[in-house]
Amino acid sequence: MAGDPAAVNVPAPPTETTHGVLRSALVRWDTALLVVLAAVVVVAGVLVEGFASGRNFQFLLLDVVAIALIALPLTLIVITGEIDLSVASTLGLCSAVMGQLWVAGLPLELVVVLVVGLGAVLGAVNAVFVTKFALPSLAVTIGTLAAYRGLAFVVLGDQAVADFPFRWTDAASSTVADGAVPWAAVVTIVLAVVFGVVLHATPFGRSLYAMGNNAEAATFAGIRVARAKFWLFVASGAVSGLAGVYWTLRFASARADNAAGLELAVVAAVLLGGVSIFGGRGTLLGVLLGVLLLGAVRNALQLADVAADTLNIVTGGLLIASVVVPNVVAMSRTRLRRRPRHPA
Amino acid sequence: MSQLKRTLRLGLITATVLAVSACGGTTRGSEENTNPAGNQATGQADPDAPLTEGLDVAFLPKQVNNPYFTVADGGGKSAVEEFKGNYKEVGPSEAGASSQVSYINTLSQQQTDVIVTSANDPNAICGALNSARQAGAKVVTFDSDTKPECRDVFVNQVTGEGIAENQVELIAEQIGGEGEIAILSATPNATNQNAWIELMREQLKKPEYSKIEIVAVAYGNDEDQKSFQETQGLLRSYPDLKGIVSPTTVGVAAAARYLSGSEYKGKVALTGLGTPNQMREFVKDGTVEAFALWNPADLGYLAAYAGAALASGQITGAQGEKLEAGKLGEYTIGEDGVIVLGPPAVFDQANIDQFDF
Numbered sequence A: 001m002a003g004d005p006a007a008v009n010v011p012a013p014p015t016e017t018t019h020g021v022l023r024s025a026l027v028r029w030d031t032a033l034l035v036v037l038a039a040v041v042v043v044a045g046v047l048v049e050g051f052a053s054g055r056n057f058q059f060l061l062l063d064v065v066a067i068a069l070i071a072l073p074l075t076l077i078v079i080t081g082e083i084d085l086s087v088a089s090t091l092g093l094c095s096a097v098m099g100q101l102w103v104a105g106l107p108l109e110l111v112v113v114l115v116v117g118l119g120a121v122l123g124a125v126n127a128v129f130v131t132k133f134a135l136p137s138l139a140v141t142i143g144t145l146a147a148y149r150g151l152a153f154v155v156l157g158d159q160a161v162a163d164f165p166f167r168w169t170d171a172a173s174s175t176v177a178d179g180a181v182p183w184a185a186v187v188t189i190v191l192a193v194v195f196g197v198v199l200h201a202t203p204f205g206r207s208l209y210a211m212g213n214n215a216e217a218a219t220f221a222g223i224r225v226a227r228a229k230f231w232l233f234v235a236s237g238a239v240s241g242l243a244g245v246y247w248t249l250r251f252a253s254a255r256a257d258n259a260a261g262l263e264l265a266v267v268a269a270v271l272l273g274g275v276s277i278f279g280g281r282g283t284l285l286g287v288l289l290g291v292l293l294l295g296a297v298r299n300a301l302q303l304a305d306v307a308a309d310t311l312n313i314v315t316g317g318l319l320i321a322s323v324v325v326p327n328v329v330a331m332s333r334t335r336l337r338r339r340p341r342h343p344a
Numbered sequence B: 001m002s003q004l005k006r007t008l009r010l011g012l013i014t015a016t017v018l019a020v021s022a023c024g025g026t027t028r029g030s031e032e033n034t035n036p037a038g039n040q041a042t043g044q045a046d047p048d049a050p051l052t053e054g055l056d057v058a059f060l061p062k063q064v065n066n067p068y069f070t071v072a073d074g075g076g077k078s079a080v081e082e083f084k085g086n087y088k089e090v091g092p093s094e095a096g097a098s099s100q101v102s103y104i105n106t107l108s109q110q111q112t113d114v115i116v117t118s119a120n121d122p123n124a125i126c127g128a129l130n131s132a133r134q135a136g137a138k139v140v141t142f143d144s145d146t147k148p149e150c151r152d153v154f155v156n157q158v159t160g161e162g163i164a165e166n167q168v169e170l171i172a173e174q175i176g177g178e179g180e181i182a183i184l185s186a187t188p189n190a191t192n193q194n195a196w197i198e199l200m201r202e203q204l205k206k207p208e209y210s211k212i213e214i215v216a217v218a219y220g221n222d223e224d225q226k227s228f229q230e231t232q233g234l235l236r237s238y239p240d241l242k243g244i245v246s247p248t249t250v251g252v253a254a255a256a257r258y259l260s261g262s263e264y265k266g267k268v269a270l271t272g273l274g275t276p277n278q279m280r281e282f283v284k285d286g287t288v289e290a291f292a293l294w295n296p297a298d299l300g301y302l303a304a305y306a307g308a309a310l311a312s313g314q315i316t317g318a319q320g321e322k323l324e325a326g327k328l329g330e331y332t333i334g335e336d337g338v339i340v341l342g343p344p345a346v347f348d349q350a351n352i353d354q355f356d357f
Helices: A005-009 A018-047 A054-079 A087-103 A108-132 A137-156 A166-171 A183-201 A203-213 A215-220 A225-250 A262-272 A284-303 A308-338 B002-022 B067-082 B101-109 B126-134 B160-174 B191-204 B224-237 B249-260 B276-284 B296-311
Strands: B056-060 B086-089 B114-117 B138-142 B153-156 B179-185 B212-219 B241-246 B269-272 B290-293 B322-324 B330-332 B338-340 B345-348
Touching (some): A054 A203, A054 A284, A087 A137, A108 A225, A183 A225, B101 B126, B114 B296, B126 B138, B160 B290, B191 B212, B224 B241, B224 B249, B241 B249
Parallel strands (some): B179 B212
């Protein structure tokens, strides 16, 4: 179980288990994403003027940081078979509260801590409904999606708080050594490593796959399913709060409608990254590649003057393809392998 | 038991972090919040410089596929064609505060000469606009401004004085210069509306308007239903009412709908600020004689010329500079780099079919 059997199993011996098939398919999905991403970058670099430059790379990274951040805990949540659709509303509410606390005269350092804490509390509310009352997370977080956004408007109305100190707002888009890599991206990568290690190299991470495949079996195996899910929702809320801080500072504007609709971009990236919406499958690397691929495609098409509506169609198409392709591949593979033994 | 301990420990850590960060932190007012490198109009203007040909001019509206901006950008397009530039329109499909930022970055990356934009949020796009300007683009805002330090000039559709003067003139004409009038406004605390109403009262002090009296100000809250009911209420409470002025698009349309189905149609005059598409049927059925609004096409047209003048070095955005804007004539830049389009356009039976917004 430990180590990385997937790497060994790539040639797929005929005695392989279903689990093994899936794992090797996964590795291939990551590889496929990497190849597609590289192709997009190369093609856009050649065909689209202005794409291949450090400055554009910086813009691209700044645009995907918030999505990447929120996608980290969401990946773990989706692997357990749950979902959190309230992430963008959590971001918006945290942004609105951040504005009000700043207006109230609190020091910004404290405001940031409080806002991330608020995110965790909002996540805990989701967690309580999902784990203590055993409600479906889809329903719960659609509810809080609306409720948190509504609360954000109660907190800040249609006003914007914009007088954050320049030193802070500038930091949100400043780069390492004035190069092309924003500090925000570095923070995201550090967090990604943390989430990646937790998911792929700890018993806790492996237990998430187990509960995604079969929650009941996981429970019987002694995994504390409810407790694990509880903390994942809390983490999702806290990271969304952090993304709210980033969003507010990057756009120098605390507003109740900040990042409205972003949950769709995040879910799209997670699914495109190869995480199964039914749980039990997916890697963090795949999700990061998914985020970058969506970001790169949007960036390149925008530079090529493709209209916003067409852009949305392309993003939607990519998402559908990401769900359809691996399923078709897995199905046909399973069928090919099983047909001789179990006809029909 | 261990759960309790852990919770306590977590609480302690949090409290420590809070306490540490609370002392000596950055609070509101303790630090300058404007970009120290914020650029102002620099360089020397050459009023005789010809408009450069082949300028890349990009219009970035609040959102694409919005009828108002389609008309405004269309005006920009005809201006750009006149000075032989390359026009394009880009923009987000929804008007979120930050949705314009990636488009500004893209335009900056494409080395666009002029960016003409209407800001969804006065602050959210500031950083992106300034970095585009540092990369050589000239930035014109129109319709909705950003903070002044983030753009070169702002083309304002109208001033409060312009609206007040126009609205009083229209209603005076329609009621024959005397009688009681009422105002149907938006919300009681709408800053714009209150300023305009105050300016209308000032206008009415002029001798030619001495026989006109404002008897009531009603508030329809910019809601269709409420504006409809308030109109009804005004007509009941003031049987001698000669006219209603509603300087809000929602209010004037609702009032027109009420009037057109009532006994007051054609007897009580109605004017205000409305869009031709909302008001067309009421102008055609005789409920409304004339109403006003700025012409968005002219707004876009002027903004495009302002951008070209900036990029050609004719103007720098400083107060007092003059620019020639094609068919609209000469404009002078006011305080804070603001150019005012001029008095609102009046729409009536004769010209309403030429407008679609």
